[in-house]
Amino acid sequence: MDGGPLYLEPRLEARLGSLLAATGTLHSLTDALGSPLHVVVPDQIAENLERFRSVYRRHHLSGQVYYAHKANRSSALLRRLAATDAGVDVASLGELQHALGAGFTADRITATGPKNPEFLWLAARTGVTVGVDGVAELDQLAALVRGHALAPVRVLLRLSGFETSGVKVLSRRSRFGTPVGELDPLLEAVERHGDAVELTGVAYHLDTTSVAEKATALEGSLAALEACRARGLRPRAVDIGGGFGVSYLAEREQWEAYTTALTAAVLGRRPPLTWGGHGYGLRGESGTVRGVLGLYPAHRSVAGAAYLDELLAQPAASLGGRPLAALLLEHLYDLHSEPGRALLDQCGLTLARVLEVRSQEAGGALLVRLAAKADDIALEDHGVLMDPVVIPRSGAGPGEGPVAVHLFGGLCLETDLITRRTVFLPRRPVPGDLLAFANTAGYAMDFHATRAQHQPVARKVAAWQDGDAWRWCLDEQFWPITPSGGVQ
């Protein structure tokens, strides 16, 4: 284990793999548009949607898959999705305007998250479904509807604080939603505002990787819907949010070897694997590891649509042990889901040009400076560890074999590390080469980017396959008719 390179190679499906192989295109793109540069692949999102749809079909479930817009602000991805039958979940006034402008009609939009009055008004005005956090928001919405003589608005009640019987499953505290224990006053408010709102169901979104916690919430939602029906309300949907995950790495063995080595490094049993001996949340205390690994579980056997499938197969203990999917179906409920990151799996990459390669002490890691800032490539902010792919400027480049490098950004700050980890590359890069960070479309692309430092933020282009060739346009120029050249 000691000394050898520890690779964390990205998982590349065919489309993204093909784009990475188009080295000439990628270099001419960054030559023209600068570094860093985001490239999104709109056709992939339609393929990902189809994977979720196939899970719905397998369980005979109807309902909508809503793309959680906040995961990426790309217009191209949103417009491509508008050309499918997907929905979109918006969490701000700007996102709602973007969705309406991209071609989503109100019946395909839900508005969730913290809402200001303008956002709430536009949602009510256009007739999108509103995910309501609590009684206060319901009162506010009803007042808007009455005050501006709008049509009744469809609402989903966002619930939280689900409890199990027997074994108590602890849940992380959430800022959002109404605890199920306070459902009655919420339903009384729904009845009080019967002229202004129409209850269509309940919703939850739990920020957890645990299937068990989500199954508990879904089971609790079924009970809440029954409480609605008992009052004579006519709910027909449950929205289970997202959080289905992405598997970023190609090889489970690499992920396991890396995290084992990280543990050993924290305990001082091997040389550090990070800048300054950072432990990603782990620390050694007299030979014992303490703390919690603050890393995204980057290799997963079950993620995305397969995670949804697994969740739906969970048995509901309080309802006779039948699988959740069967219960949803038998109760005639629609299933709504809101994947963000998982719908963006394999939908994009980020390119950064190598500006400088500096040797430190002999045998030490190289210092590689990129024409990018850490906040342009926010993998590290989300705890995702994944190697970049070297795209040589010319041919194969010098073939020295594996090197360890530290990747720095272009800011005059000691903290501007693209990743705190020592990255192993299959060969030494040279200035002019590109490093391609694969699969950055979900949260890791422009989520954190700012203009605060008077440095350019990455531009974004959309790319698609045309036979063997890759074509591209600026992200904001892409429409679902763009690949045909706009002539049809």
Place this chain on the structure above:
Amino acid sequence: MRYDSITEAIGNTPLVRIDPAVHGLRNIDLYAKLEMLNPFGSVKDRAAWNMARPLLAEAVEHGSQVVELSSGNTAKALAVVAGMHGLGFKSVTNRMRVPEIKDLLLLLGAEIEELPGQSECLDPTATDDPLTLFHRTLSASGSSYLHTDQYFNPRNTEAHLTGTGPEIVKDLDGRVPDWFVACVGTAGSSTGVARALREEDPSVRVVGLVAAKSDFIPGIRTIDEVQEVGLFDPETYDTIESVSADEAIEGMLTLNRRCGILGGPTGGAAYHGAIRHLRVVDEELTERRTAVFIVCDRVESYLSYVRQRRPDLLGRPPRKNSPADLTDAEVGGAPSVTVAEARRWIGTEGPLVVDLRSPFAYAALHIDGSVNIVDELFAELLQGGLPFSRSRPVLLACPVGEQSARYAALLTRMGHPDVRSLAGGIIAWRDAGAPLVRD
């Protein structure tokens, strides 16, 4: 043997020789230390009792709750010990993945709290790791807990240093085995026994077994997880090897079926790991040697674990009149009616309407006058023959018309002259605006 308390029956477990015809080693005598025969069912009885015993009097005085981070056997033993002293017990864990153990703990009066999963949208600056919160709660002023702290408590190791280890030496007539093989969980038993054996004879070889990193074997930690255990010291082991869940189950089967030792998968892992390690050295030996491994608990709690990974082992012969036997052509040819036809049919001939959904869904909304026989029960009913008179027509309904078509085909095959499936199911019925009632 007469005892005043069940706790006196902890320890002094048998050391049983494995038949060489089973393990195939020519020069090594292999013994199993049957910790499964402790009164509460596992090796953890020793540690639980040894850790709790000195604190019980004070805990009883203060009415403290016994708490431990345990996913299984330690929790089981502590729940019993706490209950015997009129104390409550709470287990906090994120590792309890075996449903029978949860149920058993609830039966014993334990309270179980499962820790939440990792955040999907990671916050690398988060400070509220659940274990830290747990320890903070325990140390908060005014709280009254008896925390046994098995991963860091030296009395865990001590139970084996003074009990398990010396018992092995005594049963081998004062000799120390040449190899000691143990799975590593809290590292208590492996560390304690290893230390006891080395004190007698430093040449003993200690083999530690961990779970393969991507696998789950109850009671064993992976190579990374053991690093979080305060009692774990890599110097204890001459070698650390990993075992997969499949290998653990294979080892367990051998113990269960060929040795009459009804140990669980952890014991199976120890057996498999022992044989794999010893087979290599056995070839080179010219004189007799001895090896001991630990069978830490019993198989009964792990049936769902086995069902999930090796359903073939719990296979049953095919059943009569099963919907699974139908061909696609039979299902495709099942008689069915549309919603409009069904409504007319109900109005004219009054077929018996059977709703195959769960009682909860049926109670919420159903076709007026229908009866509810949930599909699982219906399948069982049919094994005994037709449950309806042939003279009464039957309309079967399920959510989308798929299951009802299978059962319509099956009932037709069984000789019912007029059974039909509601095409599109209750969902089509609702979508057509036909009435559904709650009564």
